[in-house]
Amino acid sequence: MSGVVGNEDLRRAAGHALLVTAVAACYFAAGRLGLMRQLVVDGAVVTPVWPPTGVAVACLLLFGMRASPGIALGALLVVMSITSIQPTVIGTLVGNTAAPVCAYYLLCRVGFRTDLARLRDGFALVFLGALTAMLVSATAGAGLLVLTGKLASDSFWLVWATWYAGDAMGVLIVAPVLLVLWRARRLPHTPRWKEAVGLALVAGGLIPFATRSDVSLLFLVYPLVIWAALRFQLAGGMLCAALASVMATLAATDQVGPFARMSRIEVMIKLQAFNGAIALTALLLSAVITEQLHTRRSVEQACRELVEVLEHLTAGESLQGRSPVDVGDQGSREERDQSHSG
Template sequence: MQSRAFSGLVVIGLLTLVYFIAGKFGLMLASLHASASPVWPPAGIALGALLVLGYRAWPAIFVGAFLVNVTTEGNVATSLAVASGNTLEAVCGAWLVNRFAGGTTVFDRPQGVFKFALAAVVSTIISPAFGVTSLALAGFADWTNYGAIWLTWWLGDTTGDLLVAPLIILWSIASKRRWNRSEAVEAGILLLLLFVLSEAVFCGWLTIPARNYPFPFVIFGPIAIWTAFRFAQRETATGIFILSAFAIWGTMHGFGPFVGETKNQSLLSLQSWTTVLTITAMALSAGMAERGRAEEALRESEARINLAANAAKLGLWFWNIQNDELWVTEQWRRLFGFAESEPVSFDRVLQVVHPEDRARTKQLVQQMFESSGGDYENEYRITRPDGSTRWMAGHGSVELDERGKPAFARGVSRDITLRKHAEEELLESEARFRAMADTAPVMIWLSGPNKLCIFFNKGWLDFTG
């Protein structure tokens, strides 16, 4: 118990230190006001820490924020107010994400990404409201600049949430991805390309006119899309963070398309672009991850269906009637003698139906098309590639589209050859018994369990008339 408490204190202490260092770095970029920076990583650190560690980590945020501000601008009272606002902002943001966006699984779906962005936008209103107001009341901020300082503070916190919190959350979750050599090479090429383009755009390699906003989207948009489509959310968030670091450094040194009249205006423009790019890339990545999970679930479902169908010796099929595309299970192919890669269509299936049953089967399908859907059954023979004849029983149903036309059909096929042979042998046995009974010189009758007669031979019928 003591070791657990000690480890908790160590985590709190490390989080406080990280918050303090990140806060000092952020305030190095402040120009409009010493306490308001358009680049504020501590906001994302705080939100990510509360989502990963839980609300018990709030003292680290409070202490770290207090130390950052008390050593920068204002007095103890304003520093306490700012620290309270920063802490309350992180707690509120974490509560919103946990309550409405799925907590640490927020980046699993595109809807979660947008909810996370909305939670960041809403919760970051709290800190500038506390901070700018307390500084203005204490005389450390000019009321005439209240709106500009407030906007700078809010946008810095919002961007910090969107850039840093995803990194903390995604890297705290064990990855299920198993990298192979080709993926590692592709990731290396992508990272190298990101470095080269970042150097070219934000480090002075290319001369780009200021305010040329579409240029970064044209250059880095494909990179973000490539990362989102080919890799997971973790890699996407990391790539955006690296790009943002290059962009901030370049903009502060007067390079790139976001350079404006003042450093604060330049960074505000850059952070607005980063926000849009981050939300777009993370939503695309989440969408691809969701699609991957759906495909994996579909493969698992098909595997389970195949396993159950194989165990029951049932062949399952699904027919897209409009496109004449048939999806069949492995067991169905074995029943009908189709090769694994052989294409299957209705006309191709008709070719293996026994000639004596082909017209009846085709007529049944035609009646199915003309009816209003429903279920159907059919027993027919097929001729397998080895020349053998097998009896099949088909059970299926038809689904209609919005115009009332047959759109899909699904069903199951099973081999009933043994049953048919048993029925034929039973009929032959009954015929032999009847022939023997009719020629016997005695009267024969049979009754069932209910004492009712079920058979009379010819002698009995002739005698009784």
Template sequence: MAADWNRARGVARFGFRVWPGIFVGAFVVNFWTTPGVFVSLGIATGNTLEALCAAWLINRFANGTNVFDRAQDVFKFSGIAAATTALSATIGVFTLTLTGHAQWSQFSGVWKTWWLGDFTGALIVAPLVVLWLLGRTRKWTKREMIEVTSLFALLIGLGLFVFSGWFPIGAKNYPISFLQGPIVIWMAFRFTPRETITGMFILTGMGIWGTLHGYGPFVMSDENQALMILDVRTVVTAITVLALSATISERDRIHDVLEHQKDEVESANRTKDNFLAMLSHELRT
């Protein structure tokens, strides 16, 4: 699921000529995990179309590989992700029902599970890969290193507190997932989208593990429904913090540009003043 968006990243970077490799890779993976050649071909077709459509739409409407630099592009990315993952889910579930691997009466439930899982993966894994491989690098001060390390340690500590089952409050499934929200928001304010989505990735992984093992606030008698609720929380949080982080980062970039322009103007003014002073001196002599 999230792998489709890594394929989309590959298309965005290397062009649409890589689509045969995407299709073959998707077919092999699906053939390895699902019975039947036809099923694998159908699902691989959906995976490939998802990646191609997502890459084209992001390049056309959402600033390409710089999609996470501005809040408006983050929202466009989210809409594109929702639409293209729905396409893949529709093709995949149709394939399963046509081949008898799922009942038509189950279509809606299977589709929602497929789409929501794929959409969540697109919002978590794709930004993580793009921002770490293609994102801008920055120089860290010692103070920033201490701060970001402390934030990640605190986030992991709260994740263990909520989802590990090591503490009574997590084992009893109290609704305390909100405890980690301020940490991720803090990351969005203080650092770049790369650090923010890394925190979300860690938080999501711990949430999935805890829910599957019966710990944390999302545990229900129906495991699939519990994971869907967790996915919804993850989607809402990811879009919010990515947009917030992009806004803060864009503000910082604009501030840096203005400071640079200010320095250039001041330098030009000093040069002008020196020239006028020299010219005035020459005229007097």
């Protein structure tokens, strides 16, 4: 018996180690991807969208607090890849780990569901997971830069706002996409595959053109995102929004298209406004449509069950309404018919 218990503990420990390693690897890959596009704001290097925050929140929602060591390890690996370990770095690691954990606990307190099938789940992810929890990482990161003298105190709020917006955009854009991909193996295949292919082709051509055109055509992306959300709910809406955010970030860091001839601060403001608006449109509209579809299916199921109950009640009343004499007459008639046929 002790051998069985020992093997079970060994398998559990190996599974936990594998989970931590996988989360750390995903966090590190997302961090290196985010560092490929940077903006310098008052001497501080920031990223317009920080994907690791979305990875961390999604992993915590899917696997629970078991994923938190992987988040801390991944954050440490990202920092070690760009600088040496210093006291300010330790504080940043604590903030980058504590913010997703805070988001996880806030979302759990309100009964968040990872399928994002309710409007309340969309609002919870926006206002609790992104806008509230990411205050922790932004305050810890920018505050430590000021305390250590690496950032002037009068530049605190600008760097803080930029840091905060990047972390919040990571949650709004990356976390829903990862939750959709995790559920993709259990989702039924859509019968509208031709429409899906057409949408993908249009998005692949229109979004790069709108984000790099010298004429400001970013507004053309919104009808596309609305189409994707209405027809394919969260999967279509968030994937389309993620593509738009990536292409807009590339154009902003290259300062081309709608972001040409702007200062770094103007680029950051315009980019974050676009990313936030497109993510909110896709997320909340998808949640509304999905909730309405679920409500419609529930009503249809209730109507079918009510029809079945009424049919049983009608059949029972018809039998009860017949007198014993009628039943006996019918039985004698059936006997006579059988004797004549014999």
